[in-house]
Amino acid sequence: MNDVKTAIITAAAGAGIGSAVARQLAADGMRVIITDLHEGRMAKLSEELSQTAGVECPWYALDVSDHDAVEKVFDDVAHRYGGIDVLVNNAGWSVIEPVSEMSLEAWRKCLDIDLTGTFSCMRFALPHMISANSGAIVNISSISGWEMTTEHGAAYSAAKAGVMALTRVAAAENGKHNIRVNAIAPGLIYNDFLRRIYPDTFFDSYLEKKAVLNRLGEPEDIAHMVSFLVSEKAGYITGETYGLSGGVHPHA
Numbered sequence: 606m607n608d609v610k611t612a613i614i615t616a617a618a619g620a621g622i623g624s625a626v627a628r629q630l631a632a633d634g635m636r637v638i639i640t641d642l643h644e645g646r647m648a649k650l651s652e653e654l655s656q657t658a659g660v661e662c663p664w665y666a667l668d669v670s671d672h673d674a675v676e677k678v679f680d681d682v683a684h685r686y687g688g689i690d691v692l693v694n695n696a697g698w699s700v701i702e703p704v705s706e707m708s709l710e711a712w713r714k715c716l717d718i719d720l721t722g723t724f725s726c727m728r729f730a731l732p733h734m735i736s737a738n739s740g741a742i743v744n745i746s747s748i749s750g751w752e753m754t755t756e757h758g759a760a761y762s763a764a765k766a767g768v769m770a771l772t773r774v775a776a777a778e779n780g781k782h783n784i785r786v787n788a789i790a791p792g793l794i795y796n797d798f799l800r801r802i803y804p805d806t807f808f809d810s811y812l813e814k815k816a817v818l819n820r821l822g823e824p825e826d827i828a829h830m831v832s833f834l835v836s837e838k839a840g841y842i843t844g845e846t847y848g849l850s851g852g853v854h855p856h857a
């Protein structure tokens with residue numbers, strides 16, 4: 606029996622939530638499996654996390670929209686490390702085009718990564734969790750799955766709402782196997798990459814007019830919630846989606 610838990614995180618090598626979750630779960634003592642579409646930065650993060658966790662934290666290049674590749678990576682991880690205890694589905698991509706103008710290609714790409722990618726990872730993690738009679742999954746959704754807004758684009762909002770529904774059904778199916786499945790719906794979570802997309806005025810206006818807690822959300826805010834949700838302290842929580850927006854988009 607393996608004492609160190611193995612956690613797979615998708616899109617873990619970016620500037621935002623994924624790498625913060627990876628650092629937090631390594632600090633929690635887990636063997637973190639870093640996966641991302643882009644190979645850059647993964648080796649460095651792997652080295653850093655291996656030192657923090659005190660066990661090897663390997664990396665795999667993985668496009669979550671490649672169903673067969675997800676199967677290969679997840680089976681390899683389970684085989685090498687004795688199972689998959691935790692899965693965090695963080696990969697996301699968006700396009701902001703009105704429905705009346707959106708190309709089928711853009712719609713499909715968004716659904717393939719955000720929704721089907723989440724499905725594929727759950728599809729190939731769950732059999733390993735079921736055979737261990739234990740597991741915890743956290744899916745990163747978005748407040749866009751709840752809101753009536755033009756800010757995020759229809760494909761992204763539909764995909765993230767789908768992630769919430771997928772979370773509930775998978776939770777209902779797998780509670781009997783001692784597997785919990787939850788989702789987090791973040792509001793605006795700052796990272797340096799967003800600074801390149803949005804003008805400074807966007808952040809200034811958010812801070813002045815919207816930020817209830819007088820600051821922007823940080824990737825670590827989401828990482829703390831993931832750490833809780835995959836822990837024993839959250840042992841009676843499943844099928845839920847938790848909004849995490851610093852009070853900007855409260856959802857009851």
Ligand SMILES: NC(=O)c1ccc[n+]([C@@H]2O[C@H](COP(=O)([O-])OP(=O)(O)OC[C@H]3O[C@@H](n4cnc5c(N)ncnc54)[C@H](O)[C@@H]3O)[C@@H](O)[C@H]2O)c1
Nearest residue numbers: 616619620621622623642668669695696697747791793794
């Ligand atoms: N940042 C926000 O304000 C915010 C708000 C709500 C929800 N979210 C969600 O949180 C998650 C993380 O977003 P983030 O902004 O923190 O960025 P992030 O840095 O955690 O994630 C971006 C990463 O996604 C990877 N990626 C893109 N396509 C991929 C694919 N097909 N397969 C695997 N990896 C892929 C990129 O390589 C990059 O490393 C996403 O699902 C996003 O939709 C973010």
